[in-house]
Amino acid sequence: MSYSYRASASEHAYEPAPIRAELIVRPDLLRVSFSASLETQGVEQSLPLLQRACEQFQRRVRDALGTEVTFRPKDARFNRSAPRKLALPEDDGTFVAVDGTFEVPLPPEPDFWARSSRVGTLARACHEAQADSRQSKKLPRFSFGSVEALVAQPESHRAELLRRVVTRVRELATTVGSAEAPLHVVDCSAPGLVEQSPVSLEEVGLTLNVYCRLGVLKER
Numbered sequence: 001m002s003y004s005y006r007a008s009a010s011e012h013a014y015e016p017a018p019i020r021a022e023l024i025v026r027p028d029l030l031r032v033s034f035s036a037s038l039e040t041q042g043v044e045q046s047l048p049l050l051q052r053a054c055e056q057f058q059r060r061v062r063d064a065l066g067t068e069v070t071f072r073p074k075d076a077r078f079n080r081s082a083p084r085k086l087a088l089p090e091d092d093g094t095f096v097a098v099d100g101t102f103e104v105p106l107p108p109e110p111d112f113w114a115r116s117s118r119v120g121t122l123a124r125a126c127h128e129a130q131a132d133s134r135q136s137k138k139l140p141r142f143s144f145g146s147v148e149a150l151v152a153q154p155e156s157h158r159a160e161l162l163r164r165v166v167t168r169v170r171e172l173a174t175t176v177g178s179a180e181a182p183l184h185v186v187d188c189s190a191p192g193l194v195e196q197s198p199v200s201l202e203e204v205g206l207t208l209n210v211y212c213r214l215g216v217l218k219e220r
Helices: 043-065 112-132 154-176
Strands: 003-005 017-025 029-040 070-080 094-105 141-144 148-150 183-188 195-198 204-219
Touching (some): 043 070, 148 195
16 A cells, blocks of 8 residues: 655645754853954065964963863955055055954853853953054954854754654644644655854753645555
């Protein structure tokens, strides 16, 4: 005995419904985004200066927290500086910027106050580095985003999220279907990436979306 699925014209009007699985976990990583920029006469001079400044900040945070700090450069931008009055064309400089993140581990053992202290220390180091960089136009200038508490390896929770997807599909099939016309999964896309959204210092929301179509299997 075999079964087939036939969709009516009205069923073809609808896209597969997204099945969302959600999970709340404790963060194990602090991340802060940054941009370091410098205006110089040549790219050859600016990039080594920016690299040195980023590495100095990395050591500054490491010494303050007593833990390893990961520096992840993401992008580099090069723009010609705005022309200055009473300056020769050859005196115009180049604006160079490097964007990226700094990451600090957040062990699960410390309580809320110890974790908050680590966030405060990182935020203070960012504030001090940003203030110091504005003391001279010859120094690389730093700007930082907010410190976020995240999960270092969100994909490690994929198995649990997939289990929740299956549970959710079964719940929907039971709720919408009936004994006379039970619903089954007739089409399902490959799961996407595990996405994360910071909630607080104690919580990170993980989500996994899978697009599935439910239908009635008809006996041939």
